[in-house]
């Protein structure tokens with residue numbers, strides 16, 4: 174009997190000692206050691222004075238947690254080529270080390286948000302929160318109308334705070350670059366650490382919707398109209414409206430309003446550039462996640478929306494007056510040749526329109542000159558110009574249109 178009881182006792186002892194050892198080992202391996210590695214990495218790579226969140230951003234963070242955004246959105250770009258291609262450089266530990274509790278999330282029903290700051294315009298964010306499907310066809314994201322006073326352009330303080338928070342995501346890392354990246358790379362001193370090299374490689378933010386203030390665009394292959402119309406209905410009609418009048422369901426809360434595509438003629442290269450880069454300073458996203466053939470098809474569909482403008486000959490005196498008005502008032506932004514490259518253009522978030530590549534209808538041009546474009550640096554001119562001068566200069570900018578022949582685009 175004493176034989177069995179002593180072997181039972183030994184078994185208990187082994188189990189207890191083994192259990193405690195296992196526990197200590199797991200805490201050490203899975204808790205203490207990674208924490209130390211990450212602490213060391215954070216100390217080595219974080220900027221000396223990372224910008225703290227403002228009070229509004231801090232409140233927005235709490236709302237983000239409360240509304241369960243993290244159950245559908247991650248805030249962590251992983252060390253995977255798919256993640257890096259879509260969102261940019263992988264998240265470093267220091268980027269979120271001031272967040273307690275962290276909101277990394279575990280499920281990606283919607284896209285990763287760690288670099289969403291500066292990617293979407295604020296009016297887009299409000300419209301999207303108010304009613305996601307008014308801007309993104311078929312979105313499964315829930316609407317948050319309780320954060321608004323009944324309309325997307327009437328956000329309550331909570332919506333403002335939440336959007337302020339969203340717009341802060343990725344900012345710390347972006348502000349640290351490129352000097353910060355170089356400093357972090359030096360501090361890391363890890364040429365053989367594959368993951369660290371991935372974290373520093375490539376572009377900070379490659380979000381396909383991020384708008385860029387440039388005219389560059391890839392040369393598009395030939396597109397087909399039916400495919401383009403299908404894609405237009407799926408992606409563009411929410412804002413620009415089914416017939417391109419700028420009156421889609423998403424348009425209500427946006428400033429500037431989506432362009433009235435029917436009232437414009439566009440050179441092929443202009444549509445390609447608008448699709449590839451978005452329109453900086455507006456809710457118009459870039460569409461870099463669409464295939465080049467699809468972009469080409471959409472471009473064909475956009476050009477097809479234009480209501481062709483019969484061009485009555487413009488009397489000589491009107492042209493002379495228009496040219497004079499243009500030189501006196503418009504060149505600093507729109508440029509001598511009307512190509513949108515005036516001396517003041519560079520400093521504007523929103524590019525002055527390039528009249529060489531797009532021709533606005535006379536009626537729409539006069540309307541813009543009378544009322545300006547709300548939400549843009551283009552002011553109304555009624556206080557400075559007479560009605561005759563307005564009409565003359567609206568005629569004049571139309572005459573600057575000189576698209577490259579189709580298929581012969583030099584960029």
Ligand code: HEC
Nearest residue numbers: 240241242245282283284289305309312313314315317382
């Ligand atoms: C049920 C899942 C779900 C929840 C909850 C959710 N979203 Fe989304 N979200 C999505 C999906 C799906 C998309 C992609 C389609 C779209 O843009 O609407 C998306 C898109 C977004 C985008 C645009 C991302 C991009 O890359 O362009 C933002 C910003 C966003 N959500 C913020 C939020 C915020 C803030 C909350 C909480 C108030 C939230 N989401 C809650 C599913 C969700």
Ligand code: HEC
Nearest residue numbers: 308408409412429430431432444447452455456457471475
């Ligand atoms: C979220 C709303 C929204 C969506 C979706 C959208 N656009 Fe836009 N679009 C805008 C806004 C806002 C502008 C800027 C108008 C301005 O500069 O005054 C714009 C500008 C443009 C321009 C430049 C027009 C000009 O006169 O300079 C083109 C071309 C265009 N969009 C085409 C498209 C196409 C094609 C799609 C679909 C692939 C699309 N847009 C999707 C809101 C949107």
Ligand code: HEC
Nearest residue numbers: 429502503506523524525526533538541546549550551566
């Ligand atoms: C402060 C800079 C600035 C000045 C000065 C200026 N514009 Fe503009 N203009 C802009 C910007 C920026 C836009 C584009 C707004 C947008 O994206 O919707 C624009 C848009 C326009 C459009 C709309 C074009 C289209 O395709 O829809 C017309 C027409 C126009 N300007 C004519 C003029 C004329 C004529 C003058 C001189 C009387 C003038 N602008 C002076 C900045 C300026």
